[in-house]
Amino acid sequence: MQQDATKERAEFDREFVDAFRRPVSQGNWVRDINPLIAFLVLGCLAIIPIWIEGLIAPLAMCAAFVAISLLAGVGRHFIPGYLKLFLAVGLILFVLRAAFEPGDLVLFRLGPLSPTWEGVQSGARFALVVMVLCGALTLYAALIPAKYLMLALEQQGLTPRATYVLLTSFQAITDLAKNVRVVMDAQKSRGIETEGSILTRSKAFFPIIAPAFLAAMNQTEERAVALDARAFSSKAPHTRLVSLRGPRPWEFGLLLVAVAGVVVSIMGAYLSWP
Amino acid sequence: MALVSIHGVSFTYAYSEQPALRDVSLQLEEGLLYGVIGTNASGKTTLCSLIRGLIPLFHPGTLTGKVEIRGRNLLDWDPAHLARAIGCVFENPFTQISGIKDTVFEEIAFGLENIGVPREEMITRVLGVVERLGLQSLIKKNPNELSGGQRQKVAFAAIVAMEADFIVIDEPTSQLDPEASDAVFGIIGDLRKQGKSIVLVEHKIDLMAQHADRIIVMKDGKVIGEGPTGDILTSEIMDVADVPRPEVTDLALALKGTAKALPTLPITRAQAFDAISPRLSG
Numbered sequence: 001m002q003q004d005a006t007k008e009r010a011e012f013d014r015e016f017v018d019a020f021r022r023p024v025s026q027g028n029w030v031r032d033i034n035p036l037i038a039f040l041v042l043g044c045l046a047i048i049p050i051w052i053e054g055l056i057a058p059l060a061m062c063a064a065f066v067a068i069s070l071l072a073g074v075g076r077h078f079i080p081g082y083l084k085l086f087l088a089v090g091l092i093l094f095v096l097r098a099a100f101e102p103g104d105l106v107l108f109r110l111g112p113l114s115p116t117w118e119g120v121q122s123g124a125r126f127a128l129v130v131m132v133l134c135g136a137l138t139l140y141a142a143l144i145p146a147k148y149l150m151l152a153l154e155q156q157g158l159t160p161r162a163t164y165v166l167l168t169s170f171q172a173i174t175d176l177a178k179n180v181r182v183v184m185d186a187q188k189s190r191g192i193e194t195e196g197s198i199l200t201r202s203k204a205f206f207p208i209i210a211p212a213f214l215a216a217m218n219q220t221e222e223r224a225v226a227l228d229a230r231a232f233s234s235k236a237p238h239t240r241l242v243s244l245r246g247p248r249p250w251e252f253g254l255l256l257v258a259v260a261g262v263v264v265s266i267m268g269a270y271l272s273w274p
Numbered sequence: 275m276a277l278v279s280i281h282g283v284s285f286t287y288a289y290s291e292q293p294a295l296r297d298v299s300l301q302l303e304e305g306l307l308y309g310v311i312g313t314n315a316s317g318k319t320t321l322c323s324l325i326r327g328l329i330p331l332f333h334p335g336t337l338t339g340k341v342e343i344r345g346r347n348l349l350d351w352d353p354a355h356l357a358r359a360i361g362c363v364f365e366n367p368f369t370q371i372s373g374i375k376d377t378v379f380e381e382i383a384f385g386l387e388n389i390g391v392p393r394e395e396m397i398t399r400v401l402g403v404v405e406r407l408g409l410q411s412l413i414k415k416n417p418n419e420l421s422g423g424q425r426q427k428v429a430f431a432a433i434v435a436m437e438a439d440f441i442v443i444d445e446p447t448s449q450l451d452p453e454a455s456d457a458v459f460g461i462i463g464d465l466r467k468q469g470k471s472i473v474l475v476e477h478k479i480d481l482m483a484q485h486a487d488r489i490i491v492m493k494d495g496k497v498i499g500e501g502p503t504g505d506i507l508t509s510e511i512m513d514v515a516d517v518p519r520p521e522v523t524d525l526a527l528a529l530k531g532t533a534k535a536l537p538t539l540p541i542t543r544a545q546a547f548d549a550i551s552p553r554l555s556g
Contacts, residue, residue: 013414016379017401020379020397021393021397171374219369222366222369223372223373225364225369226371228328228332228353228357229362229364231358234354234358239387239392240393241386241387241396241397
């Protein structure tokens with residue numbers, strides 16, 4: 001009996017438990033940058049190309065995001081997703097802009113469409129600038145878990161209630177997807193066709209979505225009660241099991257450089273205005 | 275001062291025609307484990323929600339009568355203080371997970387974070403309850419991906435870690451296997467020994483017989499009996515409530531009036547063993 005108890009105690013992953021005694025680390029210096037600093041730096045990087053004419057700045061920024069993801073060790077996750085975004089969003093934006101933007105130099109005619117060289121240039125720039133903004137957001141999501149951003153925001157004074165709402169909003173997407181799968185299986189067992197042509201799927205849409213939403217709303221009420229059981233409404237200052245490392249001096253330096261980049265690009269744009 | 279005083283309370287949920295509680299009067303004392311038994315829809319969970327203050331705060335409806343918790347009217351309690359004063363474990367394990375924690379360890383610590391427990395004490399308390407409930411293999415898992423039984427244990431652990439003096443527990447073992455049920459009842463027994471006040475709803479009558487100090491019997495929203503566990507489980511109230519007695523009590527009642535009748539009516543296996551062992555040795 002005593003041996004069993006000792007064995008069970010030994011099963012604790014001590015390293016896992018001890019990790020809570022130290023500031024949280026994701027095991028990579030880029031990903032360990034303070035979540036708010038990382039947010040601000042990527043925000044600055046995202047808006048710099050807006051102020052710089054031409055295609056080089058947004059292209060360089062997209063490449064920079066890829067480089068950062070590789071440095072952070074999230075390239076395998078970030079790069080395929082970013083490429084898909086380029087194909088799905090960037091390409092559509094480029095084609096729409098290139099096809100309809102008026103210009104003097106018509107490249108070719110295809111029915112009512114007459115793409116121009118000016119349209120191609122404008123479309124490429126517009127698509128690249130949007131991809132820079134998308135890239136910054138996607139990269140941030142790959143670098144910093146939402147819970148660490150919320151923790152950092154709480155340290156800046158955001159209430160636990162607000163951070164909870166934000167975090168559960170992310171979780172709600174997963175929960176709703178799970179609910180939909182469960183309802184879909186249940187409806188299949190009742191003989192409703194949920195697979196096949198678009199028409200078949202459209203018919204199954206409401207019988208699936210309605211119960212899934214009703215279940216989600218019901219769970220929300222029960223979860224509110226469960227949160228109350230965990231004293232979530234307690235007015236005592238909340239403590240946190242997970243702690244964040246404070247921003248290091250070089251992180252402030254990094255932010256300073258990023259802000260300087262924005263200022264320089266804005267000034268450059270202002271000075272180059274005719 | 276009584277822990278809970280309920281005087282002539284009736285409650286009807288909003289949009290419901292039938293009352294869930296009818297003219298309930300009860301007085302619960304500190305430091306005892308009260309078992310609540312009854313068939314489905316007899317009002318057990320509603321009684322728990324009332325004692326915990328979820329009625330009328332979270333479950334709207336028509337409430338009449340008077341409820342006092344530790345001498346103070348239920349409606350005068352600050353909900354935040356009530357949440358700290360009374361721990362609560364619910365029946366449905368799927369909605370008791372916060373949904374925002376990545377590991378079971380963090381999930382159990384969530385309640386402690388909310389009441390401002392310092393980090394080191396938090397870790398100690400979570401480790402303690404994890405060890406007592408045998409959750410070592412789960413601590414790194416995502417609570418959103420656990421089975422119903424595992425979630426039930428985690429939810430129970432989370433409330434135990436908060437160390438409230440008074441805990442309301444609604445069917446904590448409904449999705450657990452016998453071994454896990456015994457572990458949960460082992461902890462409930464420890465809590466009782468520590469002098470905590472507990473209101474426990476449970477269908478496993480043999481475990482209830484073993485652990486409860488007093489039993490509250492409910493039927494159709496009414497309390498039809500309340501008293502010491504031995505008295506209630508061997509009384510005819512159990513037949514009226516349509517709740518099965520412990521197996522050993524049924525056996526003893528079946529032997530009653532025969533040549534092999536037991537000298538006492540046991541409600542636990544230990545008592546039955548004590549009653550039978552003189553015959554075995556003789």
